[in-house]
Amino acid sequence: MNFKNNLAFAREQDENDALKEFRKQFLFPNHKGKEFIYLCGNSLGLQPKVASEVLKRQLTNWANLAVEGWFDGEEPWMFYHKELKALMAPIVGAFPAEVCPMNTLTVNLHLLMVSFYQPKGKRVKIIMEGGAFPSDQYAIESQVRFHGYQPDDVIIEVFPRAGEDTLRTEDIIAKISEHRDELALVLFGGINYYTGQWYDMKQITQAGQAAGAIVGWDLAHAAGNVPVKLHDWGVDFACWCSYKYQNSGPGGIAGIFVHEKHFNDRTLNRFAGWWGYQEDKRFKMEKGFIPEAGADGWQVSCTQVMPMALYHASLKIFENAGFLSPLRDKSIALTGYLYFIINEVNKELNAEQFRIITPENPKDRGAQLSIIAAKNGKEIFDGLVANHVLGDWREPNVIRLSPIPLYNSFEDIYLTGQTLLKVCKATL
Structure with missing residues (x-):
């Protein structure tokens, strides 16, 4: 143009x-x-006009149905997240079973690292972008310490070359290759919050997995912004917030992705909760955690109805926009x-x-x-x-x-x- x-x-x-x-x-x-001319949607998206309407509808359900709202009404809360899953999946290039709305971003990052950062033998190291958003840095540092390692010994950061502002894909891949026998995890942000660089997620995922590592992505600045194809690219896991490009409101509910290839892997650790238990047997209140199939099995706490309603309102706008x-x-x-x-x-x-x-x-x-x-x-x-x-x-x-x-x-x-x-x- x-x-x-x-x-x-x-x-x-x-x-x-x-x-x-x-x-x-x-x-x-x-x-x-x-x-204002508003150019800050990368930090907090604008409020959809319909947000107050959908929130009022759920408040009315609470007022009129109280606890029965979990199973009664037009949108029973017990299954409300399933409608969101169908709308979330196209945002990140996934199947509905591979995504789930839950918690907030860093909580989800911790829950996913419990499953996908499993250091063993020589494979203990994590490669990440230098200068990642502090939440990612702190989460990764604490996970490393949780496993008994020191961050300086285990975390490998990749920085731009001298005099450059952004990372070269070949430098990331070279760093992965250099440490291929020591890597447990490659974990990057899809888009760097500071520079706005969108990393070559497909190539980095392929390189990390070829080196024998798990590959995960923090899509805080990518989900709803750029077209990602988590399933087709074979990404192992990902998480994102929804209040930036997806306009779900301050502190809005976040999302996770777990590739279907991991659904039947019983060796994965997880911090379990009642809401992630097998859905058709959840109310039997039995001992022994049996996860619900798919990404839903990583749920811990019950559905956050009001934040989900706000997220749903914005996702419908995305659907209408194609x-x-x-x-x-x-x-x-x-x-x-x-x-x-x-x-x-x-x-x-x-x-x-x-x-x-x-x-x-x-x-x-x-x-x-x-x-x-x-x-x-x-x-x-x-x-x-x-x-x-x-x-x-x-x-x-x-x-x-x-x-x-x-x-x-x-x-x-x-x-x-x-x-x-x-x-x-x-x-x-």
């Missing part, structure tokens, strides 16, 4: 956007009566336009004030661009917020901007560029 830095071009793109009506289904934050294929096409166009606009701002300033560290190639990124400000980064970010453009600041000098195809427009991108230029001229 030949981009143009003018409002007429942006509005023309929006007019021809097949997904433009979905913007009307979301609530935008505002300050002093003016809506899931991720049309959204991905628009996402590539939006980030491509933002890339162009940032460079146009640099031209206007006659300086490289902003350097984009997110890969330029669309196949290597999702909806987020991470931008390093050469000077006065925090002051510029605060200026954007003051002028009703809401992105995200990350220390020491990165502004993250994430146009979401369900509710952001090309006009949002153009106006962001104009605001950025205005703030820079007043700040620098």
Whole structure:
């Protein structure tokens, strides 16, 4: 696409956007009566307008049915998660039996590592991305200590080459090969939260498994953002939150994936709970844990009905949009336009004030661009917020901007560029 830095071009793109009506289904934050241009869906997605309705419906069920709501009504709570499974599966490229909504992200990461990090003999090491989100770092460190090892002896981090911002796939694969006889687990984030780099999940999964390791993914920044194919790629396990790109609300319910090849593996450890017990015998209250088939067998606590209702509301929007294929096409166009606009701002300033560290190639990124400000980064970010453009600041000098195809427009991108230029001229 030949981009143009003018409002007429942006509005023309929006007019021809097949997904433009979905913007009307979301609530935008505002300050002093003016809506923000919201570019922070990589941190917290916007609220669907239908969210209050679905939540009210479940509150009404609670009021009218009380405990009988578990089995009575149009949406009995006992089986409510099954409808979500059918909607979650296309988001991550899985079969419904391979996914389950439950808990929160880091809780699920711990539960899955109990099963899939089983150090034995020489195979005790974990390879992960350097600079992973702290929750992953802390979870992995504590799991290593739980097994009696020291993190510095067991955890191998892969960092970008000197002078580079992102990881090369060949360097990740080389590190896997170097430690192939010592590896128990390869565990990466699908998209790096800081740089916005989308890792080559297929190649890394294949390399890790060829080395004899289990391969898992934290999809916090990938699920609902980019098209992943967990089943086809043979990924062993994955987990994700749903409150970023999937708009389920702050602290919304998370999800897990377990490949069907592991369903009948009785050697897997797990921290069990009543809700993961075999469903048709659950109420016999018998000793001896027998897991429900599939990913449901990793459940511990009972269905979180209200968070599930909010997640369900957003997943129905994804279903109506055709899931991720049309959204991905628009996402590539939006980030491509933002890339162009940032460079146009640099031209206007006659300086490289902003350097984009997110890969330029669309196949290597999702909806987020991470931008390093050469000077006065925090002051510029605060200026954007003051002028009703809401992105995200990350220390020491990165502004993250994430146009979401369900509710952001090309006009949002153009106006962001104009605001950025205005703030820079007043700040620098």
